[in-house]
Amino acid sequence: MEPESDVKFYRSIFISDVHLGTRRSQAAALLEFLRARGPQWTTSVQSEGLATLAWLSRNQEDRSAVRVYLESRVNDLRLGVRSAALRALGELGDPQATSVLQTFAQASKQTPEQAAAANALAKVREARRSAPELGELR
Numbered sequence: 001m002e003p004e005s006d007v008k009f010y011r012s013i014f015i016s017d018v019h020l021g022t023r024r025s026q027a028a029a030l031l032e033f034l035r036a037r038g039p040q041w042t043t044s045v046q047s048e049g050l051a052t053l054a055w056l057s058r059n060q061e062d063r064s065a066v067r068v069y070l071e072s073r074v075n076d077l078r079l080g081v082r083s084a085a086l087r088a089l090g091e092l093g094d095p096q097a098t099s100v101l102q103t104f105a106q107a108s109k110q111t112p113e114q115a116a117a118a119n120a121l122a123k124v125r126e127a128r129r130s131a132p133e134l135g136e137l138r
Helices: 028-040 043-057 064-073 079-092 095-105 114-137
Strands: none
Touching: 028 064, 028 095, 043 064, 043 079, 064 079, 064 095, 079 095, 079 114, 095 114
């Protein structure tokens, strides 16, 4: 009989949370799960995980841990993951991601990453302009 291994294999992953997008969402738990398991997933699954993480975290006061994780994924070996991470940074809307997005957006040639970064940068800048308007509504 073989000893049991601590390695778990997932055939499918379903993310369900009644509090999606609220302060009580489980974005921190998803972040930890992505850190631990994300790199072993296919490009499309990992890309969806990054997008979901950014969407869940976009309204949190402190988005720094998510931003740092997404920034770490922009250098992935897979083009799809790099582009997804750049799009996710735009969805997150953290102005501190601006320098990373500018680096990719100002690339000398047209690439999928350049386009994703340019769009993400526009989203971050729009979110920054909208923030004072939201304060006026309160």
